[in-house]
Amino acid sequence: MKILVCMKQVPQKDAPLKLNEAGTWIREDVSYEVNEPDAFALEEALRQKEKHTGEVVVLTAGPARAQQVLREALAKGADRAIHLEDAAFVGLDAYNTARAIAAAIKDEKFDLIFTGLQSDDYGYAQTGVILAQIQGWPHATIIMQIEKNEGGIRVKRELEAGFFQFVDMPLPAVLTIQSGINKLRYATLIGIKQAKTKPLRKVTMTEVQAAVGGNLQKIEKLYVPQKSKNTEFLEGPPAEVAKKLVEKLKNEVRVL
Amino acid sequence: MTDIILVVVEQREGKLNRVSWETITAGQAIAAQTGWTLEAAVVGSGVGTIAGEVAAKKVAKVYDIESAKLEPYTPDAFSHALKEFLTKHPAKVVLMPHTYQVRDFVPKLATSLHTTAVSDVIGCKYDGGKLLFTRQMFQGKFVADVSFAGAGPCFVTFQNGSFRADKVEAGASAAPVETVNVDVPDGVVRNKPQEVFKEAKQAVDLTQAEIIVSVGRGIKEQKNIELAKQLADALGGEIAASRPICDNGWLPMDRQIGSSGQTVAPKLYLALGISGAIQHIVGMKGAKSIVAINKDSEAPIFEIADYAVVGNLFDIVPPLIEEVKKAKG
């Protein structure tokens, strides 16, 4: 199976985020990491390849710093990488991101495309499904298991509140992968070494420009949410805080 | 002709998903602000009863969009049917709840109409002739006001709990219901869905627990779960967790709180090292009292906490266990 994994670089989970001056995004001087479900998508692709042979290609759209995501993926075992490299790619809405990706892979023949189910920054939760529609392929979302079968694949969709559903579908297809579908591997030293020699194709904005249009959604203003609750902050050294909290649990919450 | 706001209610296996009432409340609020006309639609096979139920609310009209191919749900059939409908009945905005089902087909539908979907919205404003939708960004650390461009229709999906189902206005009289039969040709539907099932054997019923101590990724290692268990035991409560803890297998899945786990409403919910992502919050915000211990003073969990402790849980939990034991004598 030939599998493409779309991976996005996002601000690190624990990074303190500050608003930019225009109040439209965060300041870019933060640390970045791979979007969490995308790491699970890569792991799943590597496992499918190990079972059925084939090729795993990883792709990201973003500035030079995003190459780190591809390097890590190659070190974990991906065969080659595609980097849509331009600072302008990160500002595209989900529709245009998908259109740019589709244009960049038009000469490839994938059986499967994996994306994460949603990003940790904007959280559109749409890019994979949009890409499927652009390609004219079927899709399934929030996937927790993938098995090859006669006519294509059987996937396990997660539904709300602990429910699941199996879906049979033909290939090629797009799947959006949920965190927790598998256990992630670490890159090995030898993998990190090999990664340096693996092919990485760069695609410029100019090459895909014809496929991309204006954004259909615009962030007018980004801001810190207003608190809706009167939160009481308990302060002091740990022993004192513990005492204060127990007082509250006794006298106000009345559970002690 | 005025602009149309269309609410597509959600049905699964012929039953109305109650979260749809929240979306109708949202639609009524937008209609009041803009003066646009609010209509509703239900999509399925033999779902006329639901259309009737919705027609009792204050909406101008209800469409019952029917095809045998719409049961069971598939993204192909739903997207096809609504595209056909919207091509004949243009709307300015189309509102739906942000459910797993809607997430599954709306991006496809919007793309097939060359338009966009603003997802997981928590509020809206009408400002100088422009509709703005508020949505969480960066996992709830920020919110953004988002506008849409293009000819539309703009799809908008609302986060669970953003509008109140009990605020939905009833109509003076029942709204007219029009049945629209759509043709979903053979070959459109490619996926074959099987029966829906529940996997986790429920060994514990957290919905009945009065006190819950819940751990998140801040607990760092599996062996530290013991510390949280000791606190739960001292309080006489149950242990629960955020999703990554259960994904790791550190606690069984039936102890997961959130949209893909349990929904609980204890007297006390004590969150240790949980950031407060919306998918977690929907499972516990009904708690009478919420205590959060987190080292990050800007963690979104503090927005819904009654009592907050900013600090390292490993410093605070041990003395807390001692104090609880003392208090209990």
Ligand SMILES: Cc1cc2nc3c(=O)[nH]c(=O)nc-3n(C[C@H](O)[C@H](O)[C@H](O)COP(=O)(O)OP(=O)(O)OC[C@H]3O[C@@H](n4cnc5c(N)ncnc54)[C@H](O)[C@@H]3O)c2cc1C
């Ligand atoms: C400064 C700035 C301003 C912005 N302003 C706007 C704005 O005004 N309007 C707007 O619509 N967007 C804006 N964006 C872009 C927005 O943040 C998203 O990156 C974009 O819309 C895609 O949505 P998402 O990442 O939430 O996708 P999702 O649909 O949530 O992502 C799902 C999956 O798609 C894949 N994927 C998504 N993006 C990429 C990528 N770049 N490379 C590889 N795989 C990917 C990943 O597998 C991911 O898990 C802005 C971004 C920046 C940096």
Ligand SMILES: Cc1cc2nc3c(=O)[nH]c(=O)nc-3n(C[C@H](O)[C@H](O)[C@H](O)COP(=O)(O)OP(=O)(O)OC[C@H]3O[C@@H](n4cnc5c(N)ncnc54)[C@H](O)[C@@H]3O)c2cc1C
């Ligand atoms: C479709 C979907 C369904 C989902 N369903 C669920 C669900 O049912 N339940 C659920 O929980 N999640 C669910 N999620 C995942 C959710 O989005 C979050 O990723 C998850 O809740 C984060 O878990 P967390 O708070 O434990 O981890 P993180 O977000 O990593 O937060 C860890 C927190 O611990 C704090 N911390 C770290 N060290 C310490 C310390 N020493 N002392 C104190 N604090 C510390 C950090 O400041 C941080 O705030 C779902 C996501 C999606 C997309």
